[in-house]
Amino acid sequence: MKIFFIGTVEFSKITLEKLIELRADIVGVATRSESKFNADFADLISVCKEHNINYRTIKNVNSPEALSWIRSLGPDIIFCFGWSNLLKRDLLNLAPMGVVGYHPAELPMNRGRHPIIWALVLGLQQTASTFFFMEEGADDGDILSQKRVSIDITDDAQSLYDKLTATALNQIEEFHTKLEANTYERIKQDHSKANLWRKRGRSDGMIDFRMSSEAIYNLVRGLTKPYVGAHIEIGDEETKVWKTEIGDGYKKNIEPGKVLKVDNQKILVKTGDGTIWLTKHDFAQLPELNSYL
Numbered sequence: 001m002k003i004f005f006i007g008t009v010e011f012s013k014i015t016l017e018k019l020i021e022l023r024a025d026i027v028g029v030a031t032r033s034e035s036k037f038n039a040d041f042a043d044l045i046s047v048c049k050e051h052n053i054n055y056r057t058i059k060n061v062n063s064p065e066a067l068s069w070i071r072s073l074g075p076d077i078i079f080c081f082g083w084s085n086l087l088k089r090d091l092l093n094l095a096p097m098g099v100v101g102y103h104p105a106e107l108p109m110n111r112g113r114h115p116i117i118w119a120l121v122l123g124l125q126q127t128a129s130t131f132f133f134m135e136e137g138a139d140d141g142d143i144l145s146q147k148r149v150s151i152d153i154t155d156d157a158q159s160l161y162d163k164l165t166a167t168a169l170n171q172i173e174e175f176h177t178k179l180e181a182n183t184y185e186r187i188k189q190d191h192s193k194a195n196l197w198r199k200r201g202r203s204d205g206m207i208d209f210r211m212s213s214e215a216i217y218n219l220v221r222g223l224t225k226p227y228v229g230a231h232i233e234i235g236d237e238e239t240k241v242w243k244t245e246i247g248d249g250y251k252k253n254i255e256p257g258k259v260l261k262v263d264n265q266k267i268l269v270k271t272g273d274g275t276i277w278l279t280k281h282d283f284a285q286l287p288e289l290n291s292y293l
Helices: 010-021 045-050 064-072 115-121 157-181 213-223
Strands: 002-006 025-031 055-057 077-080 099-103 126-133 143-150 230-234 237-246 259-263 266-270 275-281
Touching (some): 115 213, 143 157, 157 213, 213 230
Parallel strands (some): 002 025
Antiparallel strands (some): 126 143, 259 266
């Protein structure tokens, strides 16, 4: 089974290395040499060079030139694991077995953008690692493999990313064999259960201390590394916050945003319903007591 691989993020690199470990027949790789919008961008070129895999850096994988190259390699199936642009019909129809994509959510629920971030920001207790056959719609194709993944209250973007990746690697080992033997199943999605998560903007990452402590905690852990980080705006200045801890409650007559305590690098701030510690942040100078964030 000849596989063509598309990807450009850390998950792409790890899954490509897994396929190499499985001695999969990878006939080509489409990737990028850099990315300004993938915070978890990874270099696949070095992996391809190390294992003598045919590759090209491509901006538009749907272009006639890209399609001609991919078609010349004669893939039976295409794996697209970590690519920010939609694949169009000509590419989706190019390989006889179709295109397998990946979405770290429990499809048909939670289709769309930023599934790891949204799952944490919304305080979900469960998500899933899902491989599916891509169609022109958003994450709506038949499911090839899906495994549920629990989300602990202590999980953040990196730990959930790692959990999902570990689960995905086990799935790849299972379904690669089934694809080769033509013993795999295609499970139709129940579209009536679907919702679509929107693209996040910069304002979605701003901490407003009128929010509840839990909401701020979830926002920060959802946007922490490998992503861009939540931020506080003070005038024209923006400061990133990477980790928080929910504090004890305070009387209701203390205003949200008031700095209550500074302990080494930790900052205790009043929130809409209690307090929160900013434990990892980018403040160059710590705020004074009774100042406002």
